[in-house]
Amino acid sequence: MIGIERAYGRRRTLSIVWWQAGINVLIGVYLFLETSTNPYGSQRGAGIVILALLLGRAVLVLLYRQRGGTIVGAQGISARNAVRTATRTWHDVYDIRAELNPSGRTENAEWTTYVYDSDGRRMRLPYFDDWQLPDFHAELAGLRAASALHRGVAWELRPEVEDRILRRARDRKVWGMVCIAAFIALFAAFVLLA
Template sequence: MGGDGIEREYRRRRQLSVPWWQLGIDVLVFGAIVVQTATVSPPFPAGRWFNIVILVLIPARGALALLYRRRGRTIVGARGIAARDAVRTVDRAWHDIYDIRAELNTRGVENAEWITYVYDGDGRRTRLPYFDDWQLPDFHAELAGLRAVSAQHRGMDWELRPEVEDRIRRRARDRKVSAAVLVTAMVAAAAAFVVMA
């Protein structure tokens, strides 16, 4: 930690528990697709390509999870906050940061109850890896301390601006709509494959 107390790095401290049932399902699906691709000729040509895509996506998902465990971290310094995930790093300078917020984890696929996002003035959010109540024993105190120390680097206090709050709400609504469209498209694609088979 630097002399001004802003230099911090948050990385994995505790193991994330992967549900065994989820891992088991992934292995069973992967194995079934391998067997089907190797032994059974699909009734339509797109079936083999579908299997090949799935055979690539499942290991890619595992590789990204392993890279995230190794590379993922949140780095805080005098210049701003950097959020590093499996393959990219998002840097936010202090003057571009609108807010740092803890939000309830609604996805429920992780151990953390609270996860942290940094918002910019356009309402875009970036998740801060490993800055959560699963990795940090006194999470809320750590967040309050970070906000207090970083206020001097921002040059202003943390205050809400109605126009940015509207953008944040609009982006949250757009994320929900996009997720619903994606789920609908996946269900429709699965139904089409079942009907074509």
């Protein structure tokens, strides 16, 4: 079928949160100077680990900006991130949805697009948002119309899949709260025991 092959990549530059980048650079410079000039070996380990984490994060951001994208073809849809590529065939795709981005993780985008499969799992489509695409909602409607021919079934809501999607969303929120509580408890224990 013709008209389904599409690739979505970075079209507009993403704004950098300059204060966050500045703090990361200052922490990196401080840790580099601290680990290279500190004569006490016991304090070097933590500085080296934190410096490696900051450098790893910077490399992942650069790789994502160069490599990230969404590829649509007759076989399915793929989301390519910094390191891995996730693919869903059209028979596995339950829905393609645009959702409001409450946390602002993709910086300027108000809408983020996700592909849901029949198990309720979701996959974010990189650079398929309203910041990168000038007519985002029309492009999404065009993608849904073109992919409906390859799916073999109409875009219809199934209650059992919707329940799985809601359950997975609830589980993500619970795990996020558990991780935040664990971090606060660890930090409090570190402060109180130090």
